Amino acid sequence: MSDPHPVSEPPTLDVRGLTVGFDTDRGLLRAVDDVSFVLPRGGTLGLVGESGSGKSVTSLSLLNLLPSPQGRILAGSIRLQGRELVGLPEREWQKIRGARIATIFQEPMTSLNPVYSVGAQIVEAIRLHRDVSRREARARAIELLRWVGIPDPTSRIEAYPHQLSGGMRQRVMIAMALSCEPEVLIADEPTTALDVTIQAQILELLWSMQQRFAMSVLLITHDLGVVAHHVQRVAVMYAGRIVEEAPVEELFRLPLHPYSRGLLRSIPPMGTSLQGKRRRRLPTIEGAVPSLLDLPPGCRFGPRCELHQPRCSAEEPSLREIVPGRLVRCHFAEEWAS
Amino acid sequence: MSEPVEPLLQAFHVSRYFQVGAGLFSAKKILRAVDDVSLQVMRGETLGLVGESGCGKSTLGRVVLRLLEPTGGRIAFEGQDLTLLSSSELRPLRRRMQIIFQDPYSSLNPRMSIRDIVGEGLLIHGMVKSRKELDERVAALLAKVGLRPEHRERYPHEFSGGQRQRIGIARALAVEPSFLVCDEPTSALDVSIQAQIVNLLLDLQETLGLSYLLISHDLKIVEFMSHRVAVMYLGKIVETGPTPQVFSRRAHPYTRALFSALPVPDPTRRTLRVLVEGDPPSPFDPPKGCAYHPRCPRAQPGRCDVEAPHPTEVEPRSGHFVACYFPEELVILRVATWVLPHQAAARSSILPNPNR
Ligand SMILES: Nc1ncnc2c1ncn2[C@@H]1O[C@H](COP(=O)(O)OP(=O)(O)OP(=O)(O)O)[C@@H](O)[C@H]1O
Ligand SMILES: Nc1ncnc2c1ncn2[C@@H]1O[C@H](COP(=O)(O)OP(=O)(O)OP(=O)(O)O)[C@@H](O)[C@H]1O
Numbered sequence: 001m002s003d004p005h006p007v008s009e010p011p012t013l014d015v016r017g018l019t020v021g022f023d024t025d026r027g028l029l030r031a032v033d034d035v036s037f038v039l040p041r042g043g044t045l046g047l048v049g050e051s052g053s054g055k056s057v058t059s060l061s062l063l064n065l066l067p068s069p070q071g072r073i074l075a076g077s078i079r080l081q082g083r084e085l086v087g088l089p090e091r092e093w094q095k096i097r098g099a100r101i102a103t104i105f106q107e108p109m110t111s112l113n114p115v116y117s118v119g120a121q122i123v124e125a126i127r128l129h130r131d132v133s134r135r136e137a138r139a140r141a142i143e144l145l146r147w148v149g150i151p152d153p154t155s156r157i158e159a160y161p162h163q164l165s166g167g168m169r170q171r172v173m174i175a176m177a178l179s180c181e182p183e184v185l186i187a188d189e190p191t192t193a194l195d196v197t198i199q200a201q202i203l204e205l206l207w208s209m210q211q212r213f214a215m216s217v218l219l220i221t222h223d224l225g226v227v228a229h230h231v232q233r234v235a236v237m238y239a240g241r242i243v244e245e246a247p248v249e250e251l252f253r254l255p256l257h258p259y260s261r262g263l264l265r266s267i268p269p270m271g272t273s274l275q276g277k278r279r280r281r282l283p284t285i286e287g288a289v290p291s292l293l294d295l296p297p298g299c300r301f302g303p304r305c306e307l308h309q310p311r312c313s314a315e316e317p318s319l320r321e322i323v324p325g326r327l328v329r330c331h332f333a334e335e336w337a338s
Numbered sequence: 339m340s341e342p343v344e345p346l347l348q349a350f351h352v353s354r355y356f357q358v359g360a361g362l363f364s365a366k367k368i369l370r371a372v373d374d375v376s377l378q379v380m381r382g383e384t385l386g387l388v389g390e391s392g393c394g395k396s397t398l399g400r401v402v403l404r405l406l407e408p409t410g411g412r413i414a415f416e417g418q419d420l421t422l423l424s425s426s427e428l429r430p431l432r433r434r435m436q437i438i439f440q441d442p443y444s445s446l447n448p449r450m451s452i453r454d455i456v457g458e459g460l461l462i463h464g465m466v467k468s469r470k471e472l473d474e475r476v477a478a479l480l481a482k483v484g485l486r487p488e489h490r491e492r493y494p495h496e497f498s499g500g501q502r503q504r505i506g507i508a509r510a511l512a513v514e515p516s517f518l519v520c521d522e523p524t525s526a527l528d529v530s531i532q533a534q535i536v537n538l539l540l541d542l543q544e545t546l547g548l549s550y551l552l553i554s555h556d557l558k559i560v561e562f563m564s565h566r567v568a569v570m571y572l573g574k575i576v577e578t579g580p581t582p583q584v585f586s587r588r589a590h591p592y593t594r595a596l597f598s599a600l601p602v603p604d605p606t607r608r609t610l611r612v613l614v615e616g617d618p619p620s621p622f623d624p625p626k627g628c629a630y631h632p633r634c635p636r637a638q639p640g641r642c643d644v645e646a647p648h649p650t651e652v653e654p655r656s657g658h659f660v661a662c663y664f665p666e667e668l669v670i671l672r673v674a675t676w677v678l679p680h681q682a683a684a685r686s687s688i689l690p691n692p693n694r
């Protein structure tokens with residue numbers, strides 16, 4: 001496959017063959033299985049997929065934050081500007097985490113400390129990586145809170161996490177993640193608790209940060225409206241694996257994997273309300289996700305796939321390039337593409 | 339089921355203030371999270387509640403269940419005044435009023451197994467007779483929300499964000515409530531599982547006549563599920579009415595701005611956006627007159643900044659109310675194809691292919 005950019009500049013983040021396991025009392029659970037992607041400098045990759053498919057576990061491994069001892073990277077490589085991160089000692093990770101790779105966690109309450117004011121936490125985050133006075137850090141924190149649309153930031157900086165609304169906590173997390181101008185931002189459902197107006201404002205803010213200092217973003221989201229407008233490439237995950245990766249217009253125009261197709265079909269249409277239309281239901285993908293401890297033979301989507309053929313349960317399809325720039329993990333993708 | 343008629347839950351002039359501050363740099367202040375709100379939810383009806391982040395939706399949701407004490411106002415559930423009941427008198431009503439919390443993780447006890455979390459209410463209210471029955475009930479509830487029976491033995495930290503959210507839904511449904519506050523019930527779910535949960539809630543409503551107060555930022559879900567909708571801004575309801583009317587007319591200037599930022603799941607189309615201008619106001623010191631006036635493009639000095647507008651009916655007998663002196667006209671909202679310059683640029687710089 002030809003690389004449009006010559007060898008000189010490695011991508012900001014290069015993840016290959018990432019495999020993550022959890023020890024459970026029923027055996028080893030592979031939550032992420034052979035996942036590869038790149039984040040070019042200043043670029044955005046969207047990561048979508050089934051709830052429980054391994055998106056957050058992927059993001060935790062990029063920060064060396066897997067719960068230990070039960071969770072660990074079993075295989076694969078994570079390179080930041082060409083430098084291998086897998087296997088680095090915790091002391092080295094502390095210099096990277098927050099400063100070079102920052103994250104907005106899916107559940108703000110799990111990462112905000114309930115006993116400190118949000119201001120103290122942002123100040124702490126800034127001073128951990130930057131040599132600035134407490135006073136300067138506080139001024140910076142107020143500015144960041146204003147950027148993310150928190151009203152009256154000068155008094156809100158004193159608030160404790162429980163005194164803020166769900167969306168405000170999420171925005172505090174965003175402010176904290178951006179405070180050190182990281183090279184890579186991992187945003188795990190960054191706007192789920194926000195109304196569409198503030199969501200638009202936050203996404204514009206991320207965009208301007210990308211422009212200003214070429215930040216690369218991994219945007220994990222269930223909101224396909226956000227995906228459609230804010231990312232360039234999308235990877236779709238199912239049961240621990242990437243099943244499709246494509247430029248965003250291509251994926252929306254013609255999803256090639258049957259799971260991606262089912263997902264796009266489940267988007268509720270606009271302009272449909274209950275009145276006079278009793279018994280209306282939204283389309284879903286039939287069946288349930290397989291247990292990661294008891295995967296079906298062959299294709300992991302097989303038991304739910306409308307297009308299932310005998311070959312599908314005999315052999316797992318590989319992820320391969322079907323048309324230039326489009327990777328699909330389905331035996332018959334070539335046929336759908338033509 | 340016939341059309342919903344009987345009010346199951348009514349809130350009259352309900353308020354909830356918080357005292358905050360007295361920190362190192364500030365004195366004590368009063369925050370009016372919910373300010374003089376009245377609403378009703380009929381039997382078998384869904385009332386959607388939308389509004390800016392931080393406007394008081396979750397607070398209102400908890401106040402109507404008396405999980406938070408109201409600062410003022412009255413709440414009637416099945417004709418009983420909740421605000422007059424003692425906590426022991428409230429207990430038998432608790433089973434019938436449940437909530438799906440916005441933040442799934444902090445609402446699940448990390449030391450309890452999923453069986454205990456989902457089954458706790460069944461045991462407390464004596465709804466199961468044996469361990470075996472409890473196990474079966476919990477397994478059936480988990481299946482309904484797309485989880486598996488063996489998940490019973492596991493603990494909250496072993497689940498993904500969306501799986502935890504579904505545990506919260508199973509717990510709320512376990513005790514067979516008649517009224518359910520759903521606070522962002524599907525925000526962590528992919529569209530397919532979201533559809534499954536939405537269908538489940540609609541099924542329960544049709545077969546058992548459940549009523550929902552549905553709080554969500556997802557306007558498509560609100561439109562799909564709600565019979566009526568209320569739009570909140572800075573602690574007050576500014577527009578309310580039957581969903582199709584509110585969604586098509588968008589009579590309050592804030593409603594219009596809120597709806598116009600909705601991203602369409604189609605990368606080749608953009609809708610014209612009316613961004614809400616200006617900073618959101620401080621809830622400690624709300625603007626005088628109409629709280630929206632500093633950001634409102636229709637505001638008229640001398641009127642809007644003097645006295646707060648009262649809700650008035652948009653059309654006679656429409657049941658559609660708006661609190662605004664100069665409501666928006668009815669227009670056919672045209673979907674414009676509009677690409678921001680930076681988005682056009684973004685689109686042309688497709689990322690290089692990963693070299694595999
Ligand atoms: N500590 C843990 N122990 C065991 N299994 C775990 C643990 N953490 C996560 N898992 C499992 O790993 C899988 C992937 O979880 P992950 O949180 O990455 O999903 P996700 O794609 O982010 O889903 P969602 O969209 O619901 O947030 C899930 O099936 C989950 O049950
Ligand atoms: N315990 C508390 N102490 C002080 N202030 C609080 C408390 N709980 C909520 N508030 C404040 O009340 C206001 C309304 O919060 P609420 O959580 O009801 O908002 P919301 O509409 O649910 O927002 P979101 O959409 O972001 O979840 C916010 O300004 C919040 O900071």
Ligand code: SF4
Pocket residue numbers: 257258259299300301302303305306307308309312317329330331332
């Ligand atoms: S490989 Fe077979 S089962 Fe799997 S997605 Fe393709 S058609 Fe469906």
Ligand code: SF4
Pocket residue numbers: 590591592628629630631632634635636637638642647661662663664665
């Ligand atoms: S009352 Fe005036 S300021 Fe308030 S929304 Fe209406 S026009 Fe705008």
Ligand SMILES: [Mg+2]
Pocket residue numbers: 055056057106188498499500
């Ligand atoms: Mg997740």
Ligand SMILES: [Mg+2]
Pocket residue numbers: 165166167395396397440521
């Ligand atoms: Mg809330």
